[in-house]
Amino acid sequence: MQLPILSLRYDRRQHHFFALAPNVLHPLYRAAIGLATQLAQPLKHASSTPRNQYSDQTLLLKSEKLAIRRGARLIIDGLSFETAAGEALLLTGPNGAGKTTLLRSIAGFLTPEDGQISLRGGDDELEVGEQSHYVGHANGIKSNLTVAENLEFWCAYLNGNSDRTVRRDRVERALELMQLSSLEDIPAAYLSAGQKRRLGLGRLLVADRPLWLLDEPTVSLDAASVKLLASIVEQHLEGGGLALAATHIPLGLEHARELRLGVKRQAA
Amino acid sequence: MSPFFTLLRRDITLALREGGAIGTALGFYLIVIALLPLGLGPDLNLLSRIAPGLLWIALLLSALLSLGRMFETDFEDGSLELLAIGGMPLELVAAAKALAHWLTTGIPLALLAPVLGILLNLDIAAYGVLIATMLAGTPAISFIGAIGAALTLRARRGGLLLALLILPLYVPTLIYGISAISGALLATNAFWPSFLILSALSLGSLVLGPIAAAAALRIQMQ
Numbered sequence: 001m002q003l004p005i006l007s008l009r010y011d012r013r014q015h016h017f018f019a020l021a022p023n024v025l026h027p028l029y030r031a032a033i034g035l036a037t038q039l040a041q042p043l044k045h046a047s048s049t050p051r052n053q054y055s056d057q058t059l060l061l062k063s064e065k066l067a068i069r070r071g072a073r074l075i076i077d078g079l080s081f082e083t084a085a086g087e088a089l090l091l092t093g094p095n096g097a098g099k100t101t102l103l104r105s106i107a108g109f110l111t112p113e114d115g116q117i118s119l120r121g122g123d124d125e126l127e128v129g130e131q132s133h134y135v136g137h138a139n140g141i142k143s144n145l146t147v148a149e150n151l152e153f154w155c156a157y158l159n160g161n162s163d164r165t166v167r168r169d170r171v172e173r174a175l176e177l178m179q180l181s182s183l184e185d186i187p188a189a190y191l192s193a194g195q196k197r198r199l200g201l202g203r204l205l206v207a208d209r210p211l212w213l214l215d216e217p218t219v220s221l222d223a224a225s226v227k228l229l230a231s232i233v234e235q236h237l238e239g240g241g242l243a244l245a246a247t248h249i250p251l252g253l254e255h256a257r258e259l260r261l262g263v264k265r266q267a268a
Numbered sequence: 269m270s271p272f273f274t275l276l277r278r279d280i281t282l283a284l285r286e287g288g289a290i291g292t293a294l295g296f297y298l299i300v301i302a303l304l305p306l307g308l309g310p311d312l313n314l315l316s317r318i319a320p321g322l323l324w325i326a327l328l329l330s331a332l333l334s335l336g337r338m339f340e341t342d343f344e345d346g347s348l349e350l351l352a353i354g355g356m357p358l359e360l361v362a363a364a365k366a367l368a369h370w371l372t373t374g375i376p377l378a379l380l381a382p383v384l385g386i387l388l389n390l391d392i393a394a395y396g397v398l399i400a401t402m403l404a405g406t407p408a409i410s411f412i413g414a415i416g417a418a419l420t421l422r423a424r425r426g427g428l429l430l431a432l433l434i435l436p437l438y439v440p441t442l443i444y445g446i447s448a449i450s451g452a453l454l455a456t457n458a459f460w461p462s463f464l465i466l467s468a469l470s471l472g473s474l475v476l477g478p479i480a481a482a483a484a485l486r487i488q489m490q
Contacts, residue, residue: 138345142278
């Protein structure tokens with residue numbers, strides 16, 4: 001539904017009084033602006049640039065002296081790293097090293113205690129999390145929707161006001177790539193664990209986001225599907241995207257670097 | 269279609285397909301109201317005098333039954349996190365979900381109320397007013413309820429806690445909803461002031477509910 005309201009654009013840098021109290025006012029302001037843009041025009045994402053072109057500049061994800069606390073424990077302390085477009089960063093380390101914590105704080109669910117994460121060359125108006133796909137332990141699938149409906153929902157939700165036929169095409173292509181085409185009319189409740197995972201990963205293909213945050217993406221996937229995942233990530237990197245993956249299984253990516261996280265010993 | 273309406277449509281589709289939430293709320297409403305005359309005895313004057321109050325209280329309790337599920341399913345299957353970083357502010361996500369709750373629970377309950385009024389010998393003149401006040405008041409139930417649903421998201425036995433947290437906040441809605449009906453019945457001019465305050469409460473909750481709910485959800489997702 002399009003309403004003929006003047007489109008509102010908001011440049012954060014021009015509003016100094018928000019800079020004074022950003023933590024308090026920013027969420028409220030964003031909600032108000034969000035509502036106006038919702039009704040008036042598609043979201044920022046919807047001006048969907050052709051695939052594989054995320055930014056004019058090379059994207060660079062930068063973490064500076066990041067410290068994240070969970071309860072009483074400082075899980076990540078003073079972590080700095082950089083990763084550029086076209087590169088995958090594999091997070092490895094023993095259980096409890098903070099791989100999930102790191103990914104969740106990049107996605108914006110956890111507020112770091114200190115330090116910051118930024119995406120250079122990204123969209124200044126959006127948080128880093130809003131420019132990323134997050135694949136967590138849960139798949140984000142509704143069992144009462146069919147396989148195709150699940151992907152159609154995410155495609156429409158993540159892309160804003162896009163054309164219906166374009167959306168339909170993207171969903172079909174994603175289903176084909178994830179080898180779920182034959183199951184598209186089946187309620188997601190009847191899928192096996194591996195198929196559900198593939199459906200969850202299909203979300204990566206129906207909307208363009210420069211940064212992929214993958215937390216144990218290979219869980220319950222068979223060997224063929226792991227290869228499939230690797231090829232999708234490969235394609236995303238070639239198009240100028242970034243990926244961070246916490247994984248125990250080598251994905252077999254060409255341009256991958258490893259970031260090894262260790263368990264911090266607590267002083268006795 | 270914008271993300272807001274996409275989410276609204278998905279939630280309504282899910283509510284209709286699952287059916288359980290709407291069915292339980294309507295069934296509970298029916299049973300509570302059907303039990304009341306049995307408990308209070310066949311005094312028609314008494315029943316008709318207390319009917320508006322009983323209908324309102326039972327409606328609050330029925331709506332409360334399905335409130336807990338507002339964010340729970342999305343939280344469990346991971347959708348909530350994805351909705352949160354999907355580009356739409358979390359406040360609007362909460363608003364869409366509360367609106368879907370109102371459309372699938374609030375409106376059916378409000379429309380069932382006059383039918384149940386027959387069981388309580390509700391004055392025939394009160395039927396129109398009853399529907400009007402309930403339609404105007406139920407948005408407050410969904411939008412204030414969203415705050416409670418978000419706060420109790422990870423609490424075990426959250427349903428009971430939800431009732432304790434949220435029912436006191438429904439007091440103004442209840443008071444003005446009933447006083448609007450009695451105002452209309454007693455032919456004083458009390459209907460409009462009460463009705464307008466009731467609408468104002470709903471409109472206020474429409475704005476404040478999603479903001480508070482989103483703040484609670486942010487904490488829950490940490």
